Amino acid sequence: MIEFTLVVTAIVLMIVFLRVGETKALPSPLVINRVGQYHAVLAPMLNLAQPLLESISCRLGEQDRQSGNTPPLYFKVSDSEVRAHGEESYLLAVTLRDGMLYFQATAPQGKEQHLATIQTFSEAELSHHPDSRPYSDAAQAALVAATHAAANQRGATFISLEP
Numbered sequence: 001m002i003e004f005t006l007v008v009t010a011i012v013l014m015i016v017f018l019r020v021g022e023t024k025a026l027p028s029p030l031v032i033n034r035v036g037q038y039h040a041v042l043a044p045m046l047n048l049a050q051p052l053l054e055s056i057s058c059r060l061g062e063q064d065r066q067s068g069n070t071p072p073l074y075f076k077v078s079d080s081e082v083r084a085h086g087e088e089s090y091l092l093a094v095t096l097r098d099g100m101l102y103f104q105a106t107a108p109q110g111k112e113q114h115l116a117t118i119q120t121f122s123e124a125e126l127s128h129h130p131d132s133r134p135y136s137d138a139a140q141a142a143l144v145a146a147t148h149a150a151a152n153q154r155g156a157t158f159i160s161l162e163p
Contacts, residue, residue, distance in 0.1 A: 038101035046105045048082045055150035065099040068136025074161035093122035115161040
């Protein structure tokens with residue numbers, strides 16, 4: 001009888017503590033480094049944007065990565081995964097430097113200062129990863145195409161923020 005009680009208790013504890021398939025928004029910033037693919041810095045509660053970033057990274061071919069650097073591209077993103085956890089939209093910066101993608105995501109601050117908010121956040125992060133090659137129009141076009149294809153696949157909406 002004791003063995004049965006222990007087994008039932010263990011199963012109940014596993015169910016309570018291991019809720020499979022439930023991803024929670026994290027209250028702290030998150031840094032993701034996929035060596036050779038991308039480096040992402042996500043503000044609190046934006047860890048749920050990771051699948052979109054993975055999709056963008058997978059869509060950018062090796063030839064596109066090696067064709068040159070890009071200036072930072074800034075977007076306001078509406079993503080159903082993130083919206084389901086209380087954020088209407090978030091701001092995303094995407095840059096290609098030396099074959100590596102750099103993502104920065106943060107929540108909007110105020111109603112009309114989206115570009116200034118993401119530029120400040122992005123520049124602070126990218127200061128650790130300086131440009132070493134010139135910008136390439138072909139790399140920029142490939143990055144924009146990969147970003148929009150990933151957004152379409154995931155049902156997200158990207159609005160470009162022009163500097």
